[in-house]
Amino acid sequence: MALRVIEIVTPRSDKDEVRKSLEEHQPDAGYVFWATPLDDGEFLSFRVVLDVAETGNVLDELEELFAWTSKYRIVVYPAEATLPRLDKLAKEEEKAHAVFPEENKGGSGSISREELYDDVLDTSLLSKNYVMLVLFASLVGIIGLLRDNVAIIIGAMVLAPLLGPNVGLALATTLGDARLTREAFKTLAVGVGLCFALSVGAGLLLGVPEANHELAIRSVTAYSDIVLAMVSGAAGIITVTLGVPTSLVGVMVALSLLPPLIACGLFLGAGFLAQAGGAGLLFAVNIICLNLAGVGTFLAQGIRPLSWWDKERAKKATLRAALAWTALLAVLVGLMILRTR
Incomplete structure (x- = not known):
């Protein structure tokens, strides 16, 4: 499957808010993420690895979360592979057996x-x-x-x-x-x-x-x-x-x-x-x-x-x-x- 990396550069003061938002949406989108401090010490870089079909939904959530100013920056770039693999098959099986399936938010397999x-x-x-x-x-x-x-x-x-x-x-x-x-x-x-x-x-x-x-x-x-x-x-x-x-x-x-x-x-x-x-x-x-x-x-x-x-x-x-x-x-x-x- 095609993968994307979303890199979010945010002030260190907003670390908890960004992490909380990513953790809330992680079960639905099935991505992995981590935070890395940047050299100047004032900013953090959150990297999110996810399926290309989920990129648009995650970017929409991030855009609604942030009040866009010059202190924020989001960069999207392709990833060839990730280990351990993102378990897409397990996620699809879980959706198929759900009693009340979630509404499809437009994850059509397209890029964002x-x-x-x-x-x-x-x-x-x-x-x-x-x-x-x-x-x-x-x-x-x-x-x-x-x-x-x-x-x-x-x-x-x-x-x-x-x-x-x-x-x-x-x-x-x-x-x-x-x-x-x-x-x-x-x-x-x-x-x-x-x-x-x-x-x-x-x-x-x-x-x-x-x-x-x-x-x-x-x-x-x-x-x-x-x-x-x-x-x-x-x-x-x-x-x-x-x-x-x-x-x-x-x-x-x-x-x-x-x-x-x-x-x-x-x-x-x-x-x-x-x-x-x-x-x-x-x-x-x-x-x-x-x-x-x-x-x-x-x-x-x-x-x-x-x-x-x-x-x-x-x-x-x-x-x-x-x-x-x-x-x-x-x-x-x-x-x-x-x-x-």
Whole structure:
């Protein structure tokens, strides 16, 4: 099982209060902890080793306990193993035989809200590295599509620079975080605009080859593409919340955002407007379905703000966003029906 270490740096004067709180929640969360004095003698370091599924609940309890000032600090980092092992099987067996089972507080096996936010924020902020990654992935995708080479196109899919800001947008919608929404949307807009401009330029200069299978299949949107985008988006969000980056590669390939966008630009640059519209429709369907599936999966994973007023604000923001994405998807389905007729 995945483990986390929560390190709490607190003034020595608060030792008894912190220890009492940790001891109260220890039977439910099944963690181990100890305290170590720091060099200056004024502060203590409490280290808590626990299952990743309990991290969010424990952090919520600590956040409610502390009046946050500069004298407190909590750091979360992964642990490879602990000996003796945390007896998770015994804990699950005890819960299964309980006469009055406790209500599930959201221990869904996901990483904590704070870890998730930091991970998503890293890929949602506009940076020089992000712009370079978009440039390189776009060039790889353009070459792959023009050469009708699946292996090269998969290389562009795996780079997947547009996936990060979309996940950030879905998380921001779930938490009602306006700042993260702005940053993720700005990053996504820059990435889409840069990739599209490069693709249009390549289409103007090089045109598009005839009988190109990879380009042709991305100029048509089927109803199965909607299902695929929804399922892949949900799988991607689960992978992110579990903190298992290696599993994300398959999602990047299944949920292809760059290839249809590049195909749209290539067709438009070469003057094939109908095919450009079809590829643009596929790209829009993938973006909308990813965000819809992302919000739904985050909610199902129990990712919500801590305070009640943030929860109320997030609930309203999530509802508005879900209605907007659903309306856009309905419009795109209508366009698909018109195109088939």
